Amino acid sequence: MSLYYDASTVLTSSSNNQGGSFKSRIYNSKSLKASPAQIYALVTEASKWDILLKEVIENAGILSSEPKLTPLLCLLLTHDFLFSKNGIAAPASHPLRQAVDRHKVRLKAELTKARVRRNCASIQDLQSVILAEKRALFGHDELTESMHPRWVRINNVKSTFSAQMETSFSNYQKVDQLSELKSANQIYIDAHIPDLVALAPGTVDFSSLNAYRNGEIILQDKASCFPAYLLLGDKESPWDGGDLVDGCAAPGNKTTHLSSLLTARQKVHTEKKSGKSKIISMDASAPRSKILQKMVSVAGADKLVTVLAGQDFLALDPEDERFESVTGLLLDPSCSGSGIIGRDDVPKLILPEQGKISKSSNRGTKRKRPTEDESTKQREAQETNNMDTERLVKLSNLQTHIVEHALTFPAATRVTYSTCSIHILENECVVERVLSSKIAKKRGWRIMRRDEQPRGLRKWRHRGIRSHNDPKSGDLTNVDLTEEEIDACLRCWPGDDECTGGFFVAGFIRDDALAKKLPDVEENGVQSPDQSRDVESDSEWEGFSD
Secondary structure, eight states, rough: HHHHHHHHHHHOOGGGGGOOOHHHHHOOSOOOOOOHHHHHHHHHHHHHHHHHHHHHHHHTTTHHTTOOHHHHHHHHOOOHHHHTTOOOOSTTTTTHHHHHTTTEEEEEHHHHHHHHHHSSSSSHHHHHHHHHHHHHOOOOOHHHHHHHHHEEEEEETTOOHHHHHHHTTOEEESSSSSGGOOTTTTTEOOOSSTTTEOOOOOSGGGGGGGGTTTSSSEEOOGGGGHHHHHHHHHHHHHOOOOEEEEOOOTTTTHHHHHHHHHHHHHHHTTSSGGOOEEEEEEEHHHHHHHHHHHHHHHHTTTEEEEEETTTOGGGGTTTSSTTEEEEEEOOOOOOOOSSTTTTTTTOEEEEEEEOOOOOOOTOOOOOOOOOHHHHHHHHHHHHHHHHHHHHHHHHHOOOOOOOOHHHTTTTOOOEEEOOOOOOGGHHHHHHHHHSHHHHHHHHHHHEOOOGGGGHHHHHHBBBOOOOOOOOOOOEEEEEEOOHHHHOOOOOEHHHHHHHOOOOOEEEEEEGGGGGOOOOOTTTTOOOHHHHHHHHHTTTOOOOOOO
16 A cells, blocks of 8 residues: 555655656655656556546545545546556555545446446557646646656667567557657657657557567657767678766666667677677666666576676776776766756646536546746746856766766776756856866767767757856856867757757777877876765666666
């Protein structure tokens, strides 16, 4: 029963304003008893059905006769009773489960009535109609998270794109534009990232798909696929071999993407030494490292990936023999998370009212939309929370140290740096500082130009920015980068028609022809591990939820 109590706590606790994505706050919480994955799944799935659950519960009259049930607990329990494959996750003897079980016949009858009123032949059809009702009633801005497509990456370690198109997605109809992706059994094949597809939101119960449970397909936001693809490129491109490091890896999407891309390359370049390449993945947090290891195992990448649990990347010695063959490093360090859609918006469930009978109609249940002034205040409050300049400066310092440390690995020739932030201080400013550092100049590091990027990313239209005006302080931040360097930076903007969260990524290439003879300096250009940790001692991984 702790699942429902914990979910209720997550949805009502004032601690939800502490920053980070909703999912990361659940996974980082030390007070929850239930599985973080179960809590997150319950809340997000219940939010897709809330207006229907409200209608069913009110018409069944549960709350009037069951005083022990709060509206929120009733909605969560009813969701699992009606829609979860395993039903309510509580013993049959538990009082709250019994409170729902006493009304199970009426609940099922009201669900059937709701489905018939909407002319839906199946539960899957019903969910599509409910999401359309929510979109019509509340508008796109309030439903940004749930209305976004579900990005699905095919995992080459366990399957192939063609195999999945012939099995998991064999009955799906291809659409040419993301905007056409509106209903079940439609699929969009991405034009920028290999082996990535999008499905209409809320139309697939992934927990019921064998391919998902077996790790053949992985849910991952499109933008967070950029770093690994930028580092390794297309499978047809020449591969120089060497090992790879993911320095800030939990929960593991980017590590498993690296393993998928590496596997695809090996199938093409079997004669090259890429078959001996391995991925070394780490995260400074021991608990998050367990999640990382689990994801690597599910993806079938254990033979390719070595996880260094609880390892701080800045504490690594680049001269250690374990890293003598490392040629590529992927860095996605702690950031403000300002690009995460709805990062401070816990799903707001529409709850049933005690003693109220819902007016059943094809339109569902309305609620009052915020006024323009209220919406403006909400946006300003979020911007204020995201735009803490002092914290951004500390994060920028830490991010710069991490990238400079990566440039010191003896055999390294390629490095990618990414954040899920929209702030220039964490993005273009870090690129500027890294390129002007002593280690970059001494070893000949430069930006990965647009024409050197993988084919799919060359076509990406959103590029770096040169200046940004802080709406809170009014300060203007500029970067001293060339047009070529600005054009080499890739950006994603939340809320646009590309359907991604806010994201930034840039690549660095080592060019021996640019190496300069500088006076002897401490090459890594960073503080000691302990000092650099003080820059943001309490920072947590706040990367993409997927």
